[in-house]
Amino acid sequence: MLKRVLERYLLLSRWLLAPFVVMLTLALFALLVNAGRHLYDLLVAIGSSTEDRIILGLLGLVDLTLTGALVMLVTISVYENFISGVRSGRPEGWPDWMGGIDFSQLKLKLLSTIVAISAIKLLEVFMDVPKFDDREINYYIAIHMTFVLSTVIFAYSDRVAISTQAEKKTTDETTPGA
Numbered sequence: 001m002l003k004r005v006l007e008r009y010l011l012l013s014r015w016l017l018a019p020f021v022v023m024l025t026l027a028l029f030a031l032l033v034n035a036g037r038h039l040y041d042l043l044v045a046i047g048s049s050t051e052d053r054i055i056l057g058l059l060g061l062v063d064l065t066l067t068g069a070l071v072m073l074v075t076i077s078v079y080e081n082f083i084s085g086v087r088s089g090r091p092e093g094w095p096d097w098m099g100g101i102d103f104s105q106l107k108l109k110l111l112s113t114i115v116a117i118s119a120i121k122l123l124e125v126f127m128d129v130p131k132f133d134d135r136e137i138n139y140y141i142a143i144h145m146t147f148v149l150s151t152v153i154f155a156y157s158d159r160v161a162i163s164t165q166a167e168k169k170t171t172d173e174t175t176p177g178a
Helices: 002-044 051-083 103-127 134-174
Strands: none
Touching (some): 103 134
16 A cells, blocks of 8 residues: 555656756747847857857857757656656657657767767867967866767767677577576
8 A cells, every 4th residue: 555655656756847847948948049149149240250250159059059959858858758758659740769769878869969069169269279278278178078088988888788788688588498
């Protein structure tokens, strides 16, 4: 009886994540407004800007776009995996990877997006080197390399785990009496 009540409580408590999902979608609007302001500044200054300034402005838009995609990836994945999976087939326009992505793949997508955002920030620093001192540049490089290394290590460990699981499954299937 107590076990059933606890399980029911835990199952219902997943809906506490729904407001977080709503807040994340509202945060996308804040990113959109920021991107619009960024684009406006870029367009207003286009006649008097150098090529480097235009590229930096575009990189800022790409950065905001990737950040928005990261928020959307988390939002959809949290909803699909924790709150309520989409049951009535796949809605029109639903990305192919949604509904079939596991946590390992989700983490790799998140890490890859973070590496891309970090690379854009690093490129912005490299395009405006006089604005930064050597210590700041070294920090940007170290942070970026930490993200890259973490992603590579995670991808490698994930591949090893999948390979080990596949070998175990093959062994179990070929072992008599298994």
